[in-house]
Amino acid sequence: MNAEAADALAAVKDADRKHVFHSWSAQELIDPLAVAGTEGSYFWDYQGNRFLDFSSALVYTNIGYQHPKVTAAIQEQAAKLCTVAPGFAVDVRSEAARLIAERTPGDLDKIFFTNAGAEAVENAVRMARLHTGRPKVLSAYRSYHGATSTAINLTGDARRFGNDTATAGVVHFWGPFTYRSPFYAATDAEECERALRHLEDTIVFEGPQSIAAIILETVGGAPGVLVHPDGYLAGVRELCDRFGIVFVLDEIMVGFGRTGKWFASEHWDVTPDLICFAKGVTSGYVPLGGVAISAAIAETFARRPYPGGLTYSGHVLACGAAVATINVMEEEGIVEQSARTGAELLGPGLRALADKHPSVGEVRGLGTFWALELVRDPRTREPLVPYNASGADNAPMAAFGAACKKGGLWPLTAGNRIHVAPPCNITPQDVAKGLAILDEALSVADAHMA
Incomplete structure (x- = not known):
């Protein structure tokens, strides 16, 4: 390492140690x-x-990092229009929403933009509660939905423990995981059947009339790339339809090509009522997330104001990155x-x-x-x-x-x-x-x- 690189390294490490507070870490025990x-x-x-x-x-x-077409598009967008308030109609925001809606399943054609995935989950839950008039949300153990207030309570792994206020109206249930089956199943088919029966029992004993939504990661990400057995997501869809519950799929980690489909739900031909997305929509080049909304839920807010919003919702620089990323993924x-x-x-x-x-x-x-x-x-x-x-x-x-x-x-x-x-x-x-x-x-x- 030459002297210039050594000086740069020392400066970065010194400033990091003095001023950066890192997530999920005991600050004095890490060396990034x-x-x-x-x-x-x-x-x-x-x-x-x-x-x-x-x-x-x-x-x-x-x-990947530094894709030249996307970095160039970000630079061009910054030079043309770097930011404007979310209440305006802007070409690049509209185009990002159109490109995303074209790739979502079914009639999920309205896009509410957030800054990241956890905010997408927060707003999806809010939409479901307002749409149904019900308070509770069911989510799985072995799940991760983000670190904001509702999202961390929905989360079903150990990161919830230090943040759980037990006031978010969340009920956890066991999803299918044949390798470590909580249902003593020997096959994926048994696991699917028993997991759906367990979920139905949970709904019945919690009171269907009190449940606004069931949220699932389409493929469980942080808990260990948990691929649901065939038939499970379709079974959850049927339960939601039967009891009038909103079905939310968290595609934050697995959307935009990660599983070999634009959205992982395509593997099982299942259409939820809401999809949460983030991460891959811009390849992380500029933070962006959002909720793709079905026609029925969008109609709830046609003449009734949606009580939610964000200062940077649909930030034009992020939308420019999304448009470029989606186009690159398509072209290549x-x-x-x-x-x-x-x-x-x-x-x-x-x-x-x-x-x-x-x-x-x-x-x-x-x-x-x-x-x-x-x-x-x-x-x-x-x-x-x-x-x-x-x-x-x-x-x-x-x-x-x-x-x-x-x-x-x-x-x-x-x-x-x-x-x-x-x-x-x-x-x-x-x-x-x-x-x-x-x-x-x-x-x-x-x-x-x-």
Whole structure:
């Protein structure tokens, strides 16, 4: 590292330590990597270490870093019209909404823009409650819906614990997860049937007349890339129709090509009443989120004011990024590429690693969104580390993550899992490189087995 790079590194680290308050962290116990640059599927530090990003930042750089067409579009939009209040009609905002609505299923043709995913969830819940006149919302354990007030109460993982006020009108239920079935199911079909029966029982005993919405991640993201068994989402749709409940799908992590479809609900041909989106809609280049709204719910607010809004709703710079991102994905066939990468490269490659490494208990995923469940014992399926592990308890996963980074791969680890979520347009060569690094790192996980 030359003197100029060393000085830049020192300045960045010093300012970060003095002034930046990092999320989900004990501030004095972390040492964030200082990133000097990004391009495509890679980022690098000031010492010249390059990392193949198998996390897509936080699962949002769907078109990779620094795509020239999108960065140019952002610059052009900034020069033309950088910002204007959300109450005005603006060409780029209208075009972003049109492009999104064209890709949503069914009649979800109205778009309410937010700044990010958690705000999308907050507003979807508000819309459902106002539309139905009911207070409660059902959400699954093993879920993540964001860190704002309602969203964190909806969340079904450990990040809720320090924030749960028990006042958000939320009821949690068990969704299907055959590998760790809460219903003692042996097959996906059994798991689906029993999970739907459990959800129906929950609805009945909570009182259908009190339930505004059921919210689900179309594919469970943060909880471990949980792909619902065939028939489950259709079954939830039927329950919602039967009891007059709004069905909300959280596509924040999996929308815009991540699973090999524009929206993951297309895999099961299910149309919800509301879709929450964010992340991939701009590939994270400028923050943007939103809610796609069905005709029936939009009609509720045709002559009744919707009591919600945001200063930066539909920010024109973000909408310019969305228009460019969607057009690039269309022109370059990135959604289709994500599907092929999953079916032909990542899926087979990860399953081959599972056959080789006994620490891999299960492989699951779609498109460019996969997870390896790491275990201490494949027979008992005991996780490699306990639920919500920290400190010494998390040592095996920490060692595995360090081995990935040493090999030049930036992993996304959560609990006892590694989530494999590279950019949707990753090259076959980089997939092969990433799998080879994972192969080496999994030997470290194997060494920590019981």
